[in-house]
Amino acid sequence: MSAHADLVVHDSSHHHGPPIANKSSRIDATVLGMLLFIASEAMLFGAFFTAYFFVRVVNPEAPEWPLEPFHLPVFVAGVNTAILVTSSFTMHWALQSIKRGNRAGLQAGLVLTFFMGLAFLLTQILEYARIGFNPGDGSFGTIFFGLTGLHGAHVFIGLTLLAMATVRAFRGHFTPEHHHGVELPGIYWHFVDVMWIVVYATIYLI
Amino acid sequence: MARNPFRSEAEAYRFLLLTIGYFALIVAASTINTWLGLAVFVVLTAVVIWRWLGSRSNEPIEPTSVAHRGDEDERRILVVANETVGGAELLEVLRQRSEGVREQVLVVCPALNTPLRHWASDEDGARAAAQQRLDSSLAQLARSGVVARGEVGDGDPLQAIGDALRTFGADEIVISTHPYGRSHWLERNVVGQARERFDVPITHVVVDLEAPAP
Numbered sequence: 001m002s003a004h005a006d007l008v009v010h011d012s013s014h015h016h017g018p019p020i021a022n023k024s025s026r027i028d029a030t031v032l033g034m035l036l037f038i039a040s041e042a043m044l045f046g047a048f049f050t051a052y053f054f055v056r057v058v059n060p061e062a063p064e065w066p067l068e069p070f071h072l073p074v075f076v077a078g079v080n081t082a083i084l085v086t087s088s089f090t091m092h093w094a095l096q097s098i099k100r101g102n103r104a105g106l107q108a109g110l111v112l113t114f115f116m117g118l119a120f121l122l123t124q125i126l127e128y129a130r131i132g133f134n135p136g137d138g139s140f141g142t143i144f145f146g147l148t149g150l151h152g153a154h155v156f157i158g159l160t161l162l163a164m165a166t167v168r169a170f171r172g173h174f175t176p177e178h179h180h181g182v183e184l185p186g187i188y189w190h191f192v193d194v195m196w197i198v199v200y201a202t203i204y205l206i
Numbered sequence: 207m208a209r210n211p212f213r214s215e216a217e218a219y220r221f222l223l224l225t226i227g228y229f230a231l232i233v234a235a236s237t238i239n240t241w242l243g244l245a246v247f248v249v250l251t252a253v254v255i256w257r258w259l260g261s262r263s264n265e266p267i268e269p270t271s272v273a274h275r276g277d278e279d280e281r282r283i284l285v286v287a288n289e290t291v292g293g294a295e296l297l298e299v300l301r302q303r304s305e306g307v308r309e310q311v312l313v314v315c316p317a318l319n320t321p322l323r324h325w326a327s328d329e330d331g332a333r334a335a336a337q338q339r340l341d342s343s344l345a346q347l348a349r350s351g352v353v354a355r356g357e358v359g360d361g362d363p364l365q366a367i368g369d370a371l372r373t374f375g376a377d378e379i380v381i382s383t384h385p386y387g388r389s390h391w392l393e394r395n396v397v398g399q400a401r402e403r404f405d406v407p408i409t410h411v412v413v414d415l416e417a418p419a420p
Contacts, residue, residue, distance in 0.1 A: 186219075193222050201232065
């Protein structure tokens with residue numbers, strides 16, 4: 001054995017541009033980004049839910065919830081929930097269609113999803129106008145509009161993503177092998193739906 | 207098996223359906239009685255957590271097989287050590303392994319980091335410290351007559367071994383640790399896990415840097 005250490009030397013004399021980024025091999029940057037995004041979303045909604053449950057806990061003697069004079073349109077919101085859940089079904093159908101090479105199914109699925117999402121958002125706005133209280137009417141009003149409005153903002157972002165995917169679908173983009181541009185809005189849309197299930201069950205039903 | 211709902215649209219869709227079922231049961235129970243609803247919530251949540259943890263622990267580990275690289279008479283030894291490379295015990299093992307063959311030694315020094323810094327990808331300091339330890343270790347090996355080259359590896363020693371095997375290959379892995387009671391790696395059963403995960407002979411060398419010189 002010879003008495004010298006053969007150290008690895010990185011020759012940078014032929015390398016142009018900035019140095020190659022050092023990346024941890026354990027956590028992919030995109031996965032970390034998604035985890036941080038979800039964590040921030042969870043904290044955002046969690047803050048509102050904490051406030052909501054606090055308001056309920058400090059009113060344990062209330063015979064009915066919400067307290068008078070607040071009345072929530074449970075039926076209309078239920079119909080709206082059905083619309084949003086159905087839009088997730090059509091979103092899934094759209095994805096399955098393009099995976100099988102069915103472009104018409106993709107286009108129909110995306111259009112239906114978009115319009116159902118739009119119907120949900122417009123119905124919610126109409127309900128805001130008719131609900132009979134506003135964000136300034138006590139803590140319940142503030143939290144109700146805060147939570148549902150926050151969710152509505154997410155629906156709006158989802159609709160924007162869906163609109164872009166729909167336009168691309170009609171322009172002939174996406175193939176059975178390459179449909180990332182539909183997959184990601186699909187994941188986002190399902191999670192918007194999941195959040196609404198949580199909001200609806202918590203605020204309107206329980 | 208636990209599925210990541212963020213991995214694909216199909217998994218997110220499945221997660222949505224499960225969420226609908228989860229809340230439907232809770233709402234139905236709470237309509238009957240508030241306490242029943244709370245009980246259903248607790249039971250369902252416990253079941254979900256239990257199944258998730260169970261599926262994680264039951265994930266089978268496929269041992270990674272490593273093909274011999276290099277010439278017939280060449281023996282590649284991968285040494286994984288944090289700061290114990292200079293120990294007499296390890297040097298003795300390396301001498302024994304290289305008798306009668308042409309050895310190639312790669313020393314991997316994991317860039318140990320705090321969990322917070324690791325998750326934030328703030329590992330420059332950890333890599334610099336590991337590089338210093340590695341340089342010092344390689345210098346010690348060179349003084350003892352061992353030809354070796356070195357790399358800074360991932361903070362997780364198992365991941366660092368996996369990474370090194372992909373590029374270097376190895377006929378044997380030598381994991382050098384502090385003695386029991388002073389070694390975090392032994393506390394985490396790194397050696398046992400490495401034997402499960404890699405289909406390569408693994409030698410564990412305990413180096414006691416605090417022992418009095420003979």
